[in-house]
Amino acid sequence: ELIGAFVNPEVFLKMILPALQKSPLASHLMTLGACIRGCSREMLKTHLTKITSVISQSEICQGSEKVLYQEQLLCCIQSLIGVCQHDCTEVSLHCMKVLITILASPASESLHKKVQDTLLSLSEVQGLNGAHDLYRQHMQQLLDWMSESHNHWTSYSVEQTQFEVIATESGPVMGETLHLFMPIVKTCLQTTREPQMRLKVFTMLSKLLLKASETVNSQGQLHSYSESFINDMIVPNLKWQAGRTAGAIRTVAVSCLWVLLQSETLSQQEILRVEDNLMPQVITTLEEDSKMCRLMSCRIIRALLSPCEGQLHPDKLNKIYPELLKRLDDASDEVRVAAVKTLYQWFKCINEEYERTTYKGHLEFLYKGLLVHLDDPDASLQLIVLDLLKEASAVCPSLLLQEIELVRHKHRSPAYCDQLFHYIQTYTSSPPTQCT
DSSP: OHHHHHSOHHHHHHHHHHHHHHSOOHHHHHHHHHHHHHSOHHHHGGGHHHHHHHHTSHHHHTSOOSHHHHHHHHHHHHHHHHHHGGGGGGGHHHHHHHHHHHHTSTTHHHHHHHHHHHHHHHHHHTTOSSHHHHHHHHHHHHHHHHHTTGGGOOTTOHHHHHHHHHHHHSGGGGGGOHHHHHHHHHHHTOTTSOHHHHHHHHHHHHHHHHTGGGTTTTTSOTHHHHHHIIIIIIHHHHSOOSSHHHHHHHHHHHHHHHHHHHTTOSOHHHHHHHHHHHHHHHHHGGGOSOHHHHHHHHHHHHHHHGGGTTTSOHHHHHHHHHHHHHGGGOSOHHHHHHHHHHHHHHHHTOOTTSOTTTTHHHHHHHHHHHHHGGGOSOHHHHHHHHHHHHHHTTTOHHHHHHHHHHHGGGSSOOHHHHHHHHHHHHHOOOOTTSOO
């Protein structure tokens, strides 16, 4: 600090900066920070660009992952802000890059609060209202900075973690720059890219979509990119590939899709536009090893069927129910219940185009499969299957009555069969030629 007070910055910077560039060490940063603190604002302001352009170089700010190194890097930025105050406006972007790199470091856990406080200080000296305004001021430049290298990222790239920091820390600002954000994400999620890196990007997206209105959909514009997001990013990553990582990618891709559908970002028309491409891939994920993936897939299919009531061709409907019926034998009771609820929605999609005589074989197979679970060991599942069959009876009552008579004597207790039989006779009517 005494050197900073009595020696011209022109002199000590000629000694410190080349040494730092040649050998990035915590001791060099410590010396630089001390000299900055001892220097006057008037003497230092003409050298701000020179200092920050050096310490924001990737070779310097990524020089070491050790906590001590990152602490001294942070001290340099804090010292610059403390001494130069409003003059830091001209080097604000360089300071942001350094702070984002520190947050992207494994050492950031212990420094996170200090970095956030420093971002707040940097915004205050510029007359801005908090860190989000700071991100807003530099977001285009930051995303352009990310675009320079995103074609070559791997799971070990610091730049990929920097991108994650920008996306998660910028809050609602990300929703204002989707035109820059989404192309980077799309490139990173191509199936030719490293699986571990794709897994990280999908995990980041899941977090953002959980709070979509506060992040990527803060401006209500996410729906404009949803079709591309689903068709170009989600669907290709749902295709089966061997390996645990590939399975994890499918699970997190399904998770992203479920969160997106839950956020009500998509209109019914937008869901209908992606349904053709999306439904076959989601159906394949019903066989995944991950219970969570199977559960979310059931829920996604139900969400996709909901706006399609009366609009799906019978052949499309007939490709959906067999896989759902299999899930009634799932190891997880939660998945079984979700499958029943999805089949409930499936029956609502049947319209006049679903010719009962032509598709009698499908209905017969479905009724038989459901009646098996009317005698399920799980009493709670029996009840929801009973409710489902009551709903399903309206499609072809006479056929269901026949199937009940065929299996009634096989059930441990005929109570639910009798209850369903009575319900159909009381509340439904079916022309004799409709199902036979």
